[in-house]
Amino acid sequence: MNAATLNSHRLWAYLQLMRPANIVTSWADVLAGFAASGSIMFLNTEGQSVLATLVPLACLLVATTGLYGGGVVFNDVFDAELDSQERPERPIPSGRASRQGAILLGSLLLLVGIVAAFQVSWLSAILAPSIAVTALLYDAFGKHHPVLGPLNMGVCRGGNLLLGISVVPAMVGEYWFLALIPIVYIAAVTAISRGEVHGTKGNTGIIALLLIGIVIAGLVGLGLLKDYKILAALPFLALFAGRVLLPFIKAVREPTPNQIRMAVKAGVLSLIVLDATVAAGFSSLFYGLLVLSLLPLSIALAQIFAVT
Structure with a gap:
């Protein structure tokens, strides 16, 4: 293997660490929050107001890319030893990416996310580092706890939705409760994901299914x-x-690692549909379709890059 091919191979490995399909779902969080902030109405005007609205939105999309990407990279950093036994094909245990390189990449992504958020509002500047810290806490400690782990990951997603609303700080105080929807939803997905390697036991799947029901009722x-x-x-x-209930029910009936991975994959990608639901309600059918258009992109990327 020549130097150019080797470098390309390594770059691909670091890109795999970022889980691009998942990052697209984080864009949907921000777009949904942006709709809840009421900022969509400015896009119907002309001139400076459009630019003044789109620039902060672009900064928030960059911010969530860095925060989510950095968070999932550090997930593999902290899991390197465990993955060497359970998932040796992953970039770090396989040797295609170094642990030190992953730490550098994750740190740079988190920094980019925080700096981008600082360009939007004082509340965005508070939320971004808070999301970064919460993600690192999950990577290092939270995921190993049966109750706090799912809640910890849900808080990361809820914070991401609030990041979209923070383009208008006053609206966060009015719609803060919207964060509870992704918190409960991700708690369900994270709970059932614990059986990805060895299958799930007990009532975990049933609890996850009940949480999905709560999310639907909340919407x-x-x-x-x-x-x-x-x-x-x-x-x-x-x-x-339709997208979430069927695979979750199958995972409850047949709690094998394969069925659980399928449920987790459907759950992660369906975040875009959840966000499109919120976005359409706070804006219009057209804007909801705009958010939903991220789903084919995420699904396509999920065929190339791991989601879980």
Whole structure:
């Protein structure tokens, strides 16, 4: 293998560490939060107001890319020894990426995410490092705890949604509870993911399924908000329920590692549909479709890069 091929091989390994398909789902979080902030209405005007709205949105998309990418890279850093036994094909245990290189990449991504968020608002500047710290806590300690682990990961996602709302700081105080939806949802996905290697035991799958039911009920409940257009959100809600419930039910009935991986993959990618549901309700059917358009991209990337 010549030097150019070797370098290309290594770059691909570091790209795998970032889990690009998952990063796309984090964009959907920000776009949903952006809709809840009320900023979409400025995109219907002309001139400076459009630029003044799109630039902060672009900064937040860069921020979530860095924060999520850095978080998942450090996940593999902390799991390197365990992966050497259970998943030796991964970039670090296989030797295709070094642990030191992964630490450098993860640190740079988190730094980029924090700096980008500082360009938006004072609240974005607070949320970004908070998300980074929460992600590192999950990577190092949280994921090993049966209760705090799923909650920890859910808080990362909830914070990411609030990051999108933080383009208008005052709106975070009004819609802070929206973060509870991804918190509960990711808690469900993280809970069932514990059986990816050896299968799940006990009532873990049933608990995860119940949490999904709570999320669906919560999305329906958003219709009680005066600014939420439930009719625009319903098509996305139906798609979300169909995509998530079927694989989760299969995983509960047959809790094998393969079925659980399929449920986790469906759960992660369906975050985009969940976000599209929120986005459509707070803006329009068209904006919901815009967010949903990220799903084919994420699915395509998931065929190339690992999601779990």
